Amino acid sequence: MLEIGKKESAAASKVIESGNIFRYGANGACAEFEKRYAEFTGAKYVSLTASGTTALTVAMQALGIGPGDEVLVPAHTYMATATAVVATGAIPVIVDIDESIMISPKAIEKAIRKRTKAVIPVHMWGHVCDMKSIMKIARKHKLLVIEDACQCVGGFYEGKAAGTIGDAGCFSFNFFKNMTCGEGGAVIVKKKEHHERLANLIDCCGFFWEGRKSIEAFCAGSTRKSDIEGAILTAQLDRLPGLIKKSRANKKRIIKATAKCGLKQIPLHSLDHECSQMLMFQLETEEQAIKFQTAVSGIRLIQTGRHTFTEWDPILNKIGHIHPLMDPFKMKANEKCRMNYSKDILPKSVDILSRTVAVGTGPKMTADDVKKLIAKIKEAAKSIYS
Ligand SMILES: Cc1ncc(COP(=O)(O)O)c(C=O)c1O
Numbered sequence: 001m002l003e004i005g006k007k008e009s010a011a012a013s014k015v016i017e018s019g020n021i022f023r024y025g026a027n028g029a030c031a032e033f034e035k036r037y038a039e040f041t042g043a044k045y046v047s048l049t050a051s052g053t054t055a056l057t058v059a060m061q062a063l064g065i066g067p068g069d070e071v072l073v074p075a076h077t078y079m080a081t082a083t084a085v086v087a088t089g090a091i092p093v094i095v096d097i098d099e100s101i102m103i104s105p106k107a108i109e110k111a112i113r114k115r116t117k118a119v120i121p122v123h124m125w126g127h128v129c130d131m132k133s134i135m136k137i138a139r140k141h142k143l144l145v146i147e148d149a150c151q152c153v154g155g156f157y158e159g160k161a162a163g164t165i166g167d168a169g170c171f172s173f174n175f176f177k178n179m180t181c182g183e184g185g186a187v188i189v190k191k192k193e194h195h196e197r198l199a200n201l202i203d204c205c206g207f208f209w210e211g212r213k214s215i216e217a218f219c220a221g222s223t224r225k226s227d228i229e230g231a232i233l234t235a236q237l238d239r240l241p242g243l244i245k246k247s248r249a250n251k252k253r254i255i256k257a258t259a260k261c262g263l264k265q266i267p268l269h270s271l272d273h274e275c276s277q278m279l280m281f282q283l284e285t286e287e288q289a290i291k292f293q294t295a296v297s298g299i300r301l302i303q304t305g306r307h308t309f310t311e312w313d314p315i316l317n318k319i320g321h322i323h324p325l326m327d328p329f330k331m332k333a334n335e336k337c338r339m340n341y342s343k344d345i346l347p348k349s350v351d352i353l354s355r356t357v358a359v360g361t362g363p364k365m366t367a368d369d370v371k372k373l374i375a376k377i378k379e380a381a382k383s384i385y386s
């Protein structure tokens with residue numbers, strides 16, 4: 001949530017006053033948002049859904065991922081990336097990140113086995129993955145690519161919106177994201193067949209109301225949004241480019257002013273097109289990182305809770321469902337899948353995350369805030385390197 005206020009309130013009120021708050025009402029605010037988001041990202045098909053977690057789950061289901069499949073996920077991502085894999089019946093295989101704190105293309109290639117069906121590059125904290133290398137590997141090994149762009153709404157990579165490069169892209173509009181309607185998500189796909197399956201997966205009955213007939217209907221749940229949320233999202237989308245521009249300007253000032261301090265930023269795969277509200281500094285040792293973090297009121301990525309595999313209790317404990325017959329970790333179809341989870345499987349990732357410090361730099365920072373942060377960073381660097 002970068003900013004929310006009168007514009008969203010007016011957009012929501014307009015829908016409420018119309019008396020049609022249902023997605024299939026006269027206003028069509030959800031449909032309008034899907035159209036606007038498709039234009040913004042350059043995507044062919046956009047489907048609004050209840051959350052980023054739902055977006056990931058239904059995207060994988062639409063692409064045909066299920067029991068017997070392994071899906072590669074990075075060591076650093078919100079737990080939902082991995083639990084969504086389990087929700088489809090498949091098994092997540094956790095692989096290393098590299099210094100960019102994104103999934104390592106080398107680790108992807110090393111982890112591929114017969115059962116590997118897909119990979120989920122996660123664009124963490126508004127930065128984007130090395131999509132060129134990932135897509136090359138995926139094509140070579142015929143893997144599906146589901147981009148988790150839940151934290152990268154508004155980010156681009158080589159002229160393409162994050163989430164539009166792979167076979168599917170998933171977004172979150174929860175309260176903490178670059179744009180929000182309280183809770184929400186979206187899926188982008190390229191193929192009509194996948195889009196039709198998504199329509200059925202997101203709304204088992206709406207599929208009929210909309211008169212879709214291109215695929216045979218199957219049993220599914222309902223995770224559609226209301227037109228109130230659709231209207232809020234369109235208002236949020238109007239704000240997004242300006243807010244990201246402000247954030248980038250603040251970050252550029254800080255980077256320029258602290259360039260000669262001896263500090264290292266994480267390597268970025270998309271220099272001018274990220275949409276992060278943070279700057280990430282990578283120190284050489286954990287001790288240095290702790291010192292730096294305290295001095296600049298930052299946070300080391302290893303401390304961001306469920307964003308690292310070591311904190312994914314349901315995965316580490318292999319509890320995939322409350323009903324044992326529905327638990328992918330116990331299914332016969334998954335007998336040959338890798339499930340070797342423990343806190344010490346990926347020490348390299350843990351080391352990188354222990355040494356990386358995130359410092360908040362949102363669009364709301366005033367010139368004075370920026371100046372103060374620059375001074376703090378310089379002072380901290382001096383105390384570490386002198
Ligand atoms: C990387 C990532 N994936 C998935 C999700 C899940 O999104 P939601 O909270 O909307 O379900 C989040 C949410 O924080 C996330 O950060």
